[in-house]
Amino acid sequence: MVFQQSFLQHIIGRAALSWLILGALGAQLPASAATSALAHYFPRYQCADNPKAMFCQSFEHNAQGLNFLAAKNAAPGMANGRLVLNPERQTLGYKAARTGGHLFTIDSKQLNGFSTDDFYYEALIRPYANSTTDRETLYLTLKDQQSERYFAAGFKVGSSVFTSKLELAILPGSQTQASQVQVLSDLAMPLVLGAQDDIDGQWYLLRIQRRGDALSLYLNGQEVASAVIPAGTVLIPAGVWSYNRSFELDYLAVGHAKPAELNINLHQLENQLLTGYQYEESSVIPWQVDAGDAADIEVINLTPELFTLQQGVQQFTLQYLQPGQGAVLLQSKHQPHRFKQLNIQVLPALAFPAKTDxxxxxxxxxxxxxxxxxxxxxxxxxxxxxxxxxxxxxxxxxxxxxxxxxxxxxxxxxxxxxxxxxxxxxxxxxxxxxxxxxxxxxxxxxxxxxxxxxxxxxxxxxxxxxxxxxxxxxxxxxxxxxxxxxxxxKPLPEAKPEIWVAKDGSGDFLSIQGALNFVMDQVGTKVQSVKIAAGVYQEPLYLYGVEQLNIEGEGADESQITFTNYESLNSGLGLGYGKLAGHSGGGRSLFMVEDVGLLVLKKLSITNLHQRREGVRNQAESLYFNSTGKLLVVNSHFTSEQDTLMLKGTSYFYRSLIAGNVDFIWGQNYLSLFEQNEIRSLGNSVKDPKSEYAEGSYILQARTVSEDAPGFIFINNRFTSYPGPTGNRIRPGSTFIARSAGRPVYIDNVLMINNQFDNHIAAQGWAGPLNHEPLPNPVQAGTTQGWREYGSTDLQGNKLDTSARKYGRVLKAEELPFSDVADVMRQYWPDFKPELMLEKESKH
Known part of the structure; x- marks a missing residue:
């Protein structure tokens, strides 16, 4: 199955930009290469348009007045992304890396005549996607002159519009970690990301403003959040702070406080790709103006060769003329930096035959x-x-x-x-x-x-x-x-304890999701089990809010669930939401399970078919168990290349196969117990895909929720290796049992008891600073916390030499926190019912 470009990449074609690293403050840089066909329609802001500002920088020639802190090779503790200046677009960009913080500050000498209790600080910003996903904040900051803290306002831009917020916050220092941010006020709001390394996406006018003791956040001229600050607090505009959120900046300005201003509202159409067919007409496209005069707005057809535009009163329609990609711009006549762009794709005309062959x-x-x-x-x-x-x-x-x-x-x-x-x-x-x-x-x-x-x-x-x-x-x-x-x-079937899914139409449903929809919409527990007949079911899945359900196939090789999904196609881990036209929030996994009490999976396979490749974000779970409830898996297979299992809550995997090659068992869990499974590391399809051997990667990344949670426990499993999608094998000694997320909020609790390891596992065992990875948390493992191991052997049962192990602890028999699986279950899943693991006779 081959996917086309994501639809965001269709909005504006990929530009041939020559991004130039900003080498020195205020340096004059040469122009970059020509941009794509629609790029020049971006209405550039000029500081001359705002003569009342005390400070303004619109990057027409340089970035004078700003002190730069972020750099590709920044010192430890500093933001290590790249600040880049694009003279063609007259913008400053930031390409995020792994460490965030203050990116730059405004030189205080630029703020002549500044009033500390009556001012605004604003910027025109376009956030866009990163190669990593777990930190996502972007703030304008104000320095508290009487302490080391900063007040801040800006975006928490998730990878889905459903997970984004606007926030007012306090940062305890210039290089605050994301987990240390104190949020004063927030508001959930859809915010759209541009595609990674592209020039599409939505531009937002972001403003933080102080009047007396009130600190307010404005988006596109409208106040959306506020907080009261202590009387006498002295604040001055500081700069921009980001934790792993890439963005493009058109201008910065500081001036005297001002009221709410004009905002052009396209409602749910903002930054969607509107499509239509040649020779057909669009539906009516309405718009309105908040806190402004609609007569100030021009509706401009940027591509009249593709469609004609018929205007009405705060609405218009399009008559599509020929295929291509175009845009309509709604722009203030007097404030050209206030605009919205509607992107349009005209598809070739449809033709249906009068007589079918x-x-x-x-x-x-x-x-x-x-x-x-x-x-x-x-x-x-x-x-x-x-x-x-x-x-x-x-x-x-x-x-x-x-x-x-x-x-x-x-x-x-x-x-x-x-x-x-x-x-x-x-x-x-x-x-x-x-x-x-x-x-x-x-x-x-x-x-x-x-x-x-x-x-x-x-x-x-x-x-x-x-x-x-x-x-x-x-x-x-x-x-x-x-x-x-x-x-x-047909009418829906009667709700009964057991329902069947069969591709040939002999069951109650033809698809697994059809059955799950039925289960979710039944009151109580009328359906106890969904049985899946043999066949290949090509579909993504979602289960929400059920108290208890058993999903059982006719064998892992018989009942197969497959689909291709990954981070660059559907960003984020995903949650369920109400419908919002044109926007996705379902994430990158194949099967997403949310807020269930108990889910039992038996005798089936779930395979995420995405093959890792350069230039895209390859996280691609087969199963995301997003619940504080419980999961039991028996005799099943799970395969993906990256992030195969993402686990929260409590889970127990028994006699199953879990295959992948990068962090393919991970999660913010309480307990994940693995007994008598095959944990199979696959060859890497990105690194040396055509060679006989490729370097290995990492099996686990524990992000256990607390120090007293048991975390990941493996008892009597086989850790094997196998060729990857391109046929290459893992180089012996190059795979690590685990690596750490390197964040204090997560605990690296992993316990290995009596497991067998193939020779792909490194003698060192666990990854750390020697491998350019963080130290685990805790750094020193105890008997009940950290990376621990006991009784490890090779695949033939011979005792392994663990003398070269680093960053973990090899336990003695008397130090073991558990005697066996039954001991683990008694302590952490006391109401477990062993009969759930048994197979019951059932006829289809």
Whole structure:
């Protein structure tokens, strides 16, 4: 399965920018290379537009007046990202690295005539994505002249719009760690990130303002948060502080405090990619102005060759003329730095045949005039080999009495958004994914979730050009109304203790997610078990809020769940939220489990098919157990290359396979117990993919929630190695049992008892400063905390020489905190029921 670019990368094409590292303060730099077609539409701010400012820097020629602290090779404790100046765009950028802090400060000599109790400090900022994900804060800061602390206001920009906030905070020092920030006031608000190393994304006008004892945060001219500060506090604008949030800055300004100002509001359309087809017309696009005059706003068609623009009263429509990517700019006439840009993609015209060529079609599913469950995929099997095109669509019409029909769903080629989950709880997982993909000679088409209703009849039409035959010059002319591809949706099944999923239609549901949606929307515990018939189920999954559920396949090699998902496609670990058009929040895992009491997984496999590669963020969990509840896994397989298992709460894995190659067992857990499993390290598809051997990586990264939590415990497991996706093997002695996150909030509690290790494990065992990794927390392991090991052997059962181990502790028999698995369960899962592990006879 091949993914196209993420849709954010379609908003503005990738620029050929020559980013120049800022070598000296105020240095004159040469212009960079030409940017992409739409880049020059960004309305540049000039300090001449704001003559009342006491201090202003718009980076037209240099960055004078700023003292730079961040550098690629910064001293320990300092921010080690890169500050870069782009003369072509007249902006200052910061590319975040692993350590944050103050990036630069304003030279105090620039603040002549400054009033410490009546001022604003603002900037026009575009945040964009990083290569790492766990720190995300960006503040404008004010120095408290009477102490070492800073007051700050700005963004906590998550990798999803659902996890972002605006914050007023206190930093105890210039190089405050992210975990030390004291938040005074915050407000959840969707904030959109640009793509990593691209020039798309949303620009935000951010302001921190003081009037008397009130400190306020403004976004796009509107006050959104405030706090009272102690009387007599003396504050002056300091600079910009970031912890792992890359951004681009258009200008900084300091001046006398001012009231709320004009804001252009496009509602949910802001920074979405609006798509339409050649020769068709858009729906009405409304806009409004907050705290300003709508007559001050110009609506400008930036690409009139692609579409015409018909204006109404604070609304407009588009008539699409020809394919391409364009934009509409809404901009203040008197304050050009106040603007919103709507990005538009015009797709080639759709064509549906009046007469369908049936000789091109081998089979249809659902078969015409059949009845199926609402979670059905559509399957179109062709008579010959084909490849999927970049454009085209499938349309679903609901048929009414009298022969009328209504378009209810349009499924496009490429990446789309889908939201699935619990309608009763209004908790949905939203992700970007292809809704049309290929499997041999079969085209698979997934209707958007929730579009098909029980008891209704639907007709399918497929546009010409959606696919291309590979051995025939004859073109695919599509499927029209005359083909009669129509089907009816069956009523939901009766809620009962056991329900079945089967791809062939012999069960209660055709998809696993269809069954999980049904379970989540049932009151009480009517469904106790979901059984999965043999087959390959190509789908992402989400389970929320159930008290107890068993999901059981017919064998790990028989009932297989696969999907391709990863951080650059769907950023963040993910949570369920209410639906927000155009925005994803479902994260990078295949199966996301949130807030369950007890989940039992048996006899199935979950494989995240993403193959690691350069230039993207490759975190890609197979399973994310995001719950304080309990998870039991028996006789199952989990495979991914990076971050395979992300575990919270309490879990127990028994006689299963867990495979990956980077931090592939990790999490902010209480207890994760592994007994009699194979922990398989895979060859690395990024490092030396074509060589016989590649360097190994790290198996574990414990982020256990407290010192007294048991953390990760491994008893009687086999740690093996195996070729990776490109066929290379792990170089002997190059894999480490664990590395630390290096943050005081997380505890590195890992205990190994009587495990067998293959020769891919380094003699050192645990990674630390010798490997350019942090020391564990605690640095010195005790008998109940830290990295510990006892009874390790090779795969043949021979005792290992552990004399070269570093950063961990080899325990003596009398120091063991537990005698066996039963001892662990008695202490930390006392109500565990062993019968949950047994297989019950069940007939499908």
């Amino acid at each position: 049936s000789s091109q079609i081998a089979a249809l599913w659902p078969t015409p005039e059949s009845s199926v469950s609402a979670d059905t995929l559509l399957r179109l099997t062709l008579a010959q080999d084909f490849s999927l095109s970049e454009h085209g669509a499938v349309r679903l019409y609901q048929l009414q009495a009298g022969g009328t029909k209504t378009l209810v769903d349009e499924i496009k080629a490429g990446i789309e958004m889908d939201a699935f989950g619990s309608s009763s709880a209004n908790k949905y997982r939203s992700i970007r994914r292809p809704m049309i993909w290929q499997d041999g000679k079969t085209l698979l088409i997934k209707p958007h979730s929730g579009k098909l209703e029980a008891g209704k009849t639907y007709q399918v039409q497929v546009s010409a050009g959606l696919l291309q035959f590979t051995r025939d010059t004859k073109t695919f002319n599509g499927i029209g109304h005359d083909a009669g591809w129509r089907f009816r949706i």
